[in-house]
Amino acid sequence: MRLANVSILVVDDEPDLRDVLMDEFAYRGARVVGVANGKSAFALLQVESFDIVFSDVRMPGGNGVELIRNIHNLVEKKPIVFLCSGYSDLDLGEAQKFGVIKIFHKPYDMTDIIDSFLQVLEKRAPCRKAKG
Amino acid sequence: MVPAAKHKDEEKRLKSLAALNILDSLPEKEFDQITQLASQICGTPIALVSLVDKDRQWFKAKTGTDASQTPREIAFCAHAILQDDVFVVEDATRDQRFIDNPLVTGEPHVQFYAGAPLFSPEGYPIGTVCVIDVMKKQLTAKQIEGLKILSHQVTQLLELKLQISKLKASEQKLAFKATASENITEGIVLQDCHGAIVDFNPAALLVLGLTADQLLGKTSTDPHWSSIREDGSDFPGIEHPAMICLNTGKKQIDVVMGIRTSTSGIRWIKINSVPLFMNQPSTLRPDYAVTSFADVTNLKKLESERRNLELQLSESARLSTLGEMASGIAHEINNPLAIIRGKISILKRKIDHRMFDINSAINDFQIIETTVDRIAKIIKGLRTYSRDADSDSFELTKALTIVEDTLALCNERFKIASIQLSVNCDSTIQLECKSAQISQVLMNLLNNSYDAVFALENKCITLTVKDDNNHVAFVITDSGSGIIKTNLNKIMQPFFTTKEVGKGTGLGLSIASGIAQAHGGSLTYDTAQKMTTFTLSLPKRQSQKTSVV
Numbered sequence: 001m002r003l004a005n006v007s008i009l010v011v012d013d014e015p016d017l018r019d020v021l022m023d024e025f026a027y028r029g030a031r032v033v034g035v036a037n038g039k040s041a042f043a044l045l046q047v048e049s050f051d052i053v054f055s056d057v058r059m060p061g062g063n064g065v066e067l068i069r070n071i072h073n074l075v076e077k078k079p080i081v082f083l084c085s086g087y088s089d090l091d092l093g094e095a096q097k098f099g100v101i102k103i104f105h106k107p108y109d110m111t112d113i114i115d116s117f118l119q120v121l122e123k124r125a126p127c128r129k130a131k132g
Numbered sequence: 133m134v135p136a137a138k139h140k141d142e143e144k145r146l147k148s149l150a151a152l153n154i155l156d157s158l159p160e161k162e163f164d165q166i167t168q169l170a171s172q173i174c175g176t177p178i179a180l181v182s183l184v185d186k187d188r189q190w191f192k193a194k195t196g197t198d199a200s201q202t203p204r205e206i207a208f209c210a211h212a213i214l215q216d217d218v219f220v221v222e223d224a225t226r227d228q229r230f231i232d233n234p235l236v237t238g239e240p241h242v243q244f245y246a247g248a249p250l251f252s253p254e255g256y257p258i259g260t261v262c263v264i265d266v267m268k269k270q271l272t273a274k275q276i277e278g279l280k281i282l283s284h285q286v287t288q289l290l291e292l293k294l295q296i297s298k299l300k301a302s303e304q305k306l307a308f309k310a311t312a313s314e315n316i317t318e319g320i321v322l323q324d325c326h327g328a329i330v331d332f333n334p335a336a337l338l339v340l341g342l343t344a345d346q347l348l349g350k351t352s353t354d355p356h357w358s359s360i361r362e363d364g365s366d367f368p369g370i371e372h373p374a375m376i377c378l379n380t381g382k383k384q385i386d387v388v389m390g391i392r393t394s395t396s397g398i399r400w401i402k403i404n405s406v407p408l409f410m411n412q413p414s415t416l417r418p419d420y421a422v423t424s425f426a427d428v429t430n431l432k433k434l435e436s437e438r439r440n441l442e443l444q445l446s447e448s449a450r451l452s453t454l455g456e457m458a459s460g461i462a463h464e465i466n467n468p469l470a471i472i473r474g475k476i477s478i479l480k481r482k483i484d485h486r487m488f489d490i491n492s493a494i495n496d497f498q499i500i501e502t503t504v505d506r507i508a509k510i511i512k513g514l515r516t517y518s519r520d521a522d523s524d525s526f527e528l529t530k531a532l533t534i535v536e537d538t539l540a541l542c543n544e545r546f547k548i549a550s551i552q553l554s555v556n557c558d559s560t561i562q563l564e565c566k567s568a569q570i571s572q573v574l575m576n577l578l579n580n581s582y583d584a585v586f587a588l589e590n591k592c593i594t595l596t597v598k599d600d601n602n603h604v605a606f607v608i609t610d611s612g613s614g615i616i617k618t619n620l621n622k623i624m625q626p627f628f629t630t631k632e633v634g635k636g637t638g639l640g641l642s643i644a645s646g647i648a649q650a651h652g653g654s655l656t657y658d659t660a661q662k663m664t665t666f667t668l669s670l671p672k673r674q675s676q677k678t679s680v681v
Contacts, residue, residue, distance in 0.1 A: 013547075014467055014471070016475075016499055017467060017470055017471050017474065020470070020474030020475060020477075021474070023474075023478050024477070024478065027478075027481065085463075106463075106466035106467055107466060107470040107472075107473045107474075108470060108473075110477060
């Protein structure tokens with residue numbers, strides 16, 4: 001239960017992929033919500049707080065790039081943002097300016113993702129230690 | 133004095149005189165000698181060859197006088213030309229018509245005149261051979277006869293001179309043509325009605341690579357010739373354009389023939405052969421065939437090089453577009469891979485934890501299978517797109533299959549850009565075509581539409597396939613701004629592009645248009661529609677052999 005007490009918002013327009021991600025995170029104990037695009041994600045973030053936003057980059061109806069920009073401008077309840085991209089040529093530099101921690105490339109390695117989550121969460125709130 | 137009346141056909145008479153080009157010409161010995169003979173025969177001091185012009189009589193030749201012309205009204209010859217027989221005035225001083233004629237009352241004091249008319253080739257009396265004496269006289273019948281003969285001789289002389297000058301003129305024309313035929317680079321060969329070569333110009337020897345001895349007398353069916361058609365098949369002598377021309381009497385144009393030269397190469401010539409009928413009506417066999425040919429070996433080489441370049445270019449254009457789509461395609465494949473991996477990981481985990489649920493597992497396997505199919509489709513689309521399909525055969529294909537193959541590659545790209553792509557294609561529509569090429573054309577049109585709407589508010593693209601009786605129409609519309617008027621006639625040209633450097637080669641539409649035409653169809657832009665509309669119209673049937681897919 002490495003992700004116990006962690007809340008994650010999964011943003012991806014591919015239902016099957018969203019399901020897989022949500023299943024994987026939920027299995028490790030996280031509270032997961034999934035939405036299909038950036039607009040819905042941002043709307044939800046106004047009313048609900050999440051520790052992590054895990055978002056795909058390209059989606060119709062507001063893609064990941066817009067979303068991270070909008071999140072960046074949030075003052076309160078700012079989640080940590082991770083991107084997951086099918087593009088092999090997306091580079092971190094630009095995204096980092098808007099607070100993106102890391103970009104994962106599909107097909108991703110789940111262990112890698114979980115490790116990164118924990119690393120950042122640890123840094124942010126050292127007392128929030130979850131069991132591995 | 134009574135001047136002579138005008139001849140009844142005076143205008144025509146004057147015309148035929150003028151045509152002889154004799155008036156005011158230099159003296160010539162032949163004519164001078166006639167007057168000498170006339171003077172001798174008739175025993176007169178003066179003899180003339182006189183030509184009666186509009187207002188004068190002019191002397192081509194004279195004996196016994198220096199005068200060169202006199203006014204017509206006082207001319208005795210003007211009377212003489214009004215009759216066929218010799219005109220005789222034995223005593224001018226007693227003749228009412230001439231009694232006060234200045235030539236009688238003054239120099240040269242004419243008292244006797246006899247003139248035999250001479251005629252133009254058309255038969256008009258144009259003047260006389262005449263004899264004049266200063267005392268009255270009578271001529272014997274033989275002398276009159278002699279005078280007549282002499283005038284006849286002059287008539288003949290004049291006609292001959294006319295013929296010679298006409299011949300000289302055509303000689304000049306011929307000389308020019310002969311020089312031309314000697315110097316042009318096209319070969320010309322003259323064959324008789326049996327096909328034997330009877331004449332040729334120097335270029336013929338050069339182009340055929342033969343000596344005069346080798347060429348003269350040969351026929352088109354001579355076994356020495358070894359020639360082939362453009363497709364490499366044998367070109368039998370009896371079918372040579374010259375032989376067909378001789379056998380049918382019809383001219384043969386632009387026949388291409390390959391000749392095997394002694395150095396084991398092929399020389400290509402383009403041949404024209406026309407029939408020559410000498411005296412017969414054109415329903416019978418021609419007497420000769422005139423065959424001209426030009427060496428087009430270089431042209432053919434350039435043509436084939438050009439074809440190769442075209443193919444290379446079209447491949448480059450495809451690959452360049454492929455490059456543009458590459459990132460979209462990578463995404464297209466990575467997503468499904470992530471799904472497959474994820475599902476498998478979840479299934480493994482469930483088996484490990486003995487939480488395996490058959491029904492949800494079956495569902496997951498189904499998803500994996502579908503996702504694999506998805507990837508396979510994209511790869512298939514990629515292969516179709518990047519292949520040079522020019523040498524494919526026409527195959528009966530469903531329009532829907534082509535559309536799906538195309539969309540497999542670009543669907544994702546459109547989704548990402550939030551472009552509304554709606555597709556309408558009945559699954560029963562079929563056509564004979566090179567499906568890979570058609571897919572490439574659709575891809576090209578869709579990509580153009582993508583670029584047109586990418587930055588707009590309203591991003592709409594539609595692809596509709598219509599059954600148009602014996603044609604199938606693929607209609608692609610987009611909500612972009614369309615083609616501006618000044619570019620309308622350029623868009624199908626190679627290398628024309630409105631995109632910035634590095635974005636698009638400008639080859640797409642010209643190649644697409646070429647593919648459409650090679651199918652006997654067309655690619656057109658409809659200026660009347662509100663939405664930018666391109667229509668690819670293709671015939672359902674191809675005349676060449678096709679196979680069923």
